[in-house]
Amino acid sequence: xxxxxxxxxxxxxxxxxxxxxxxxxxxxxxxxxxxxxxxxxxxxxxxxxxxxxxxxxxxxxxxxxxxxxxxxxxxxxxxxxxxxxxxxxxxxxxxxxxxxxxxxxxxxxxxxxxxxxxxxxxxxxxxxxxxxxxxxxxxxxxxxxxxxxxxxxxxxxxxxxxxxxxxxxxxxxxxxxxxxxxxxxxxxxxxxxxxxxxxxxxxxxxxxxxxxxxxxxxxxxxxxxxxxxxxxxxxxxxxxxxxxxxxxxxxxxxxxxxxxxxxxxxxxxxxxxxxxxxxxxxxxxxxxxxxxxxxxxxxxxxxxxxxxxxxxxxxxx
Amino acid sequence: xxxxxxxxxxxxxxxxxxxxxxxxxxxxxxxxxxxxxxxxxxxxxxxxxxxxxxxxxxxxxxxxxxxxxxxxxxxxxxxxxxxxxxxxxxxxxxxxxxxxxxxxxxxxxxxxxxxxxxxxxxxxxxxxxxxxxxxxxxxxxxxxxxxxxxxxxxxxxxxxxxxxxxxxxxxxxxxxxxxxxxxxxxxxxxxxxxxxxxxxxxxxxxxxxxxxxxxxxxxxxxxxxxxxxxxxxxxxxxxxxxxxxxxxxxxxxxxxxxxxxxxxxxxxxxxxxxxxxxxxxxxxxxxxxxxxxxxxxxxxxxxxxxxxxxxxxxxxxxxxxxxxxxxxxxxxxxxxx
Numbered sequence: 209x210x211x212x213x214x215x216x217x218x219x220x221x222x223x224x225x226x227x228x229x230x231x232x233x234x235x236x237x238x239x240x241x242x243x244x245x246x247x248x249x250x251x252x253x254x255x256x257x258x259x260x261x262x263x264x265x266x267x268x269x270x271x272x273x274x275x276x277x278x279x280x281x282x283x284x285x286x287x288x289x290x291x292x293x294x295x296x297x298x299x300x301x302x303x304x305x306x307x308x309x310x311x312x313x314x315x316x317x318x319x320x321x322x323x324x325x326x327x328x329x330x331x332x333x334x335x336x337x338x339x340x341x342x343x344x345x346x347x348x349x350x351x352x353x354x355x356x357x358x359x360x361x362x363x364x365x366x367x368x369x370x371x372x373x374x375x376x377x378x379x380x381x382x383x384x385x386x387x388x389x390x391x392x393x394x395x396x397x398x399x400x401x402x403x404x405x406x407x408x409x410x411x412x413x414x415x416x417x418x419x420x421x422x423x424x425x426x427x428x429x430x431x432x433x434x435x436x437x438x439x440x441x442x443x444x445x446x447x448x449x450x451x452x453x454x455x456x457x458x459x460x461x462x463x464x465x466x467x468x469x470x471x472x473x474x475x476x477x478x479x480x481x482x483x484x485x486x487x488x489x490x491x492x493x494x495x496x497x498x499x500x501x502x503x504x505x506x507x508x509x510x511x512x513x514x515x516x517x518x519x520x521x522x523x524x525x
Numbered sequence: 526x527x528x529x530x531x532x533x534x535x536x537x538x539x540x541x542x543x544x545x546x547x548x549x550x551x552x553x554x555x556x557x558x559x560x561x562x563x564x565x566x567x568x569x570x571x572x573x574x575x576x577x578x579x580x581x582x583x584x585x586x587x588x589x590x591x592x593x594x595x596x597x598x599x600x601x602x603x604x605x606x607x608x609x610x611x612x613x614x615x616x617x618x619x620x621x622x623x624x625x626x627x628x629x630x631x632x633x634x635x636x637x638x639x640x641x642x643x644x645x646x647x648x649x650x651x652x653x654x655x656x657x658x659x660x661x662x663x664x665x666x667x668x669x670x671x672x673x674x675x676x677x678x679x680x681x682x683x684x685x686x687x688x689x690x691x692x693x694x695x696x697x698x699x700x701x702x703x704x705x706x707x708x709x710x711x712x713x714x715x716x717x718x719x720x721x722x723x724x725x726x727x728x729x730x731x732x733x734x735x736x737x738x739x740x741x742x743x744x745x746x747x748x749x750x751x752x753x754x755x756x757x758x759x760x761x762x763x764x765x766x767x768x769x770x771x772x773x774x775x776x777x778x779x780x781x782x783x784x785x786x787x788x789x790x791x792x793x794x795x796x797x798x799x800x801x802x803x804x805x806x807x808x809x810x811x812x813x814x815x816x817x818x819x820x821x822x823x824x825x826x827x828x829x830x831x832x833x834x835x836x837x838x839x840x841x842x843x844x845x846x847x848x849x850x851x852x853x854x855x856x857x858x859x860x861x862x
Contacts, residue, residue, distance in 0.1 A: 239667065240667065240668060240669055240670075243664040243665075243667055243669045244669045244670060244671070246664055247661070247664060247665065247669060247671075247675045248675075250661065250679065250737075251675055251678035251679065253734075254678055254679055254681065254682055254734060254737075254738070255678055255681065257682075257685075257690045257693045257694065257697075257734070258681060258682070258685050258689075258690060260693050260696075261689060261690055261692065261693050264692075264693075276696055340591050340592045340595065341592065343588045343589075343591055343592065344588060344589050344591070344592030344593070346585075346588045347584075347585040347586065347587070347588030347589035347592075348585070348589065350581075350584070350585055350588070351581040351582065351584070351585045353582060353585070356585065356589070359589075359593070362601070363596070365843070365846075366596065366600050366601075368787065368791055368842065368846065369839060369842065370791060370794035370795065370838070370842070371794070371795070371797075371816065372794060372815050372816055372819050372834075372835065372838050373835045373838050373839045373842070374600060375819065376603075376607055376819075376831050376832060376835040377599070377600055377603030377604045377606070377607055377835075378599060378600075378603070379823065380603045380606060380607070380828075381598060381599055381603045396595075396599060397599045397600075399595060400592060400595025400596050400598075400599055400600070402592075402596060402600075405592055430584045434588070455683065455684060458686060459686050459687060459688075459798065461687075461688075461797070461798040461801060461802065462795075462797065462798070462816060465801070465820060466819075466820060466823050476688065477686060477687070477688040477802075478688075480688040480689070480691070480802070481688060481691065481801065481802040481805070488692075491692055492692060495688065495689035495690070495691075495692060496689070498686055498688060498689050499685055499686060499689040502684040502685065502686060503684060503685075505684070506680075506681065506684040510677055510680070513680070514676070514680070514742055517739060517742045517743060517746075518742060518743065518746035520743065520784070520788075
């Protein structure tokens with residue numbers, strides 16, 4: 209008997225295994241570094257356009273036309289302003305000036321009017337859509353029935369339809385009701401959008417039924433269960449859905465283009481594309497003002513937003 | 526409390542009745558008696574459950590009512606009218622013409638161009654969006670530092686309105702723009718990005734910029750829900766990383782891949798926004814999308830053409846969804862996440 213001595217080859221085997229593990233650890237370390245670098249590059253690319261827009265809004269009129277004249281061919285340079293043949297991209301303006309903002313905010317009201325137009329569309333849609341959806345999703349999630357399942361499926365299909373499909377029926381209804389070219393043409397289809405219903409139903413279905421059953425045994429009416437148990441439990445879901453709905457309607461372009469022929473009622477998103485030509489220097493400031501509300505919401509509700517997106521995953525759930 | 530008492534009284538009363546029956550049954554009655562008991566039991570159960578079920582149905586329909594009415598008036602019913610319009614010659618005469626309107630749309634050059642461009646864009650952009658965001662999510666979940674900061678950075682384009690950054694994109698991709706300046710510095714050709722066949726590349730980049738973060742969050746959520754013990758066991762069985770990824774993680778991700786593909790597809794139809802804001806009503810011909818076609822048709826108020834093309838679009842999307850659901854069912858059937 210060899211006693212305590214290791215069998216031949218055993219020692220080499222263990223040494224080899226240790227070396228292999230070390231090499232693996234090293235590879236892992238390099239992998240993490242490479243991953244960080246990749247993420248950093250992507251992050252820089254992702255942030256660049258936004259940051260450039262913000263910094264450029266602090267340039268004075270002449271600086272913008274000097275830098276970007278080659279792109280936008282402004283005719284309003286006035287006097288001897290040097291225009292380079294190609295553009296100069298600048299991260300930081302030579303002179304930080306708030307003159308653009310002052311013009312936008314105090315001297316030319318049309319931009320602010322369009323900004324408030326956007327607000328007037330988004331806020332009522334947000335409030336009413338969430339209210340309608342809250343009721344409906346409680347109806348879908350609390351009890352089950354064959355017909356309701358079919359209807360829920362129709363809601364999902366409607367949610368997935370692009371504007372090219374849904375705008376045609378919307379347009380027809382609006383023209384029959386005579387609300388084409390008024391705010392109602394945007395509001396009414398927005399109120400009943402099935403998107404929030406779908407998400408909230410998924411959210412409510414995750415609340416254990418025992419909670420509601422217990423309340424019902426304790427003698428709570430259906431409305432009490434809805435308003436005092438279901439609603440408070442859904443608050444975080446409501447906030448995340450509200451953010452998603454806000455983004456959707458703050459960005460809208462298709463609906464106003466088709467449903468509103470009157471330029472006065474257009475939101476800022478459509479209007480911004482039309483001022484590019486003439487007053488390019490103001491456009492940057494307007495763009496930043498337009499960017500502020502969603503940015504604030506993002507900073508406040510990023511966690512909710514991420515939660516909301518995660519809830520969307522898995523259509524069948 | 527009173528309610529509770531009443532309920533318990535009621536139930537105990539009926540239990541007594543049932544017990545009496547059972548006892549009689551046990552006292553050597555024939556089989557027929559037994560069946561009576563069973564019937565009794567059943568009817569007892571059904572009587573209560575139907576009443577309860579009816580109440581529940583009424584309640585849930587009451588909650589559904591507002592949304593249902595809105596959806597019916599603004600989406601479902603008018604869509605039926607759209608179907609009707611697509612098979613008649615015009616909204617006033619209402620003469621049945623079969624598939625004539627569809628033929629008219631199919632032979633329309635603008636429609637063909639729009640459908641081809643939209644299709645081509647989706648075929649290029651959607652797989653790229655899915656693959657790149659999955660790659661980013663895997664990198665993010667591999668334990669790199671500053672994860673939450675990177676996540677915010679990637680998600681930020683989703684919040685930025687397109688209208689706000691259109692200016693910068695013009696500065697970047699204009700004929701005299703930055704990309705050309707840099708490209709020429711390295712000896713590349715000067716390309717008019719937005720007015721050449723390269724235009725779709727710009728839009729794909731813009732689309733990826735906007736959508737990668739959103740997709741990445743979806744994948745990250747799915748990746749973190751893969752059971753850890755499964756991966757650990759695989760490691761112990763000396764599976765390589767790529768084996769773990771393809772045979773374990775991908776199985777759990779399959780429903781998310783489906784969802785991300787569907788969402789990217791839907792968002793790829795929304796890319797009209799970017800194109801409109803960058804180039805206006807009449808873009809370069811490779812950028813002429815379905816929505817441009819619809820807008821121009823709206824301008825000429827041709828209901829039949831609009832209806833026919835809307836229905837075609839809806840059909841294509843439904844078929845695509847159907848195919849994707851079936852493939853996903855095949856692939857991820859044995860996993861219930």
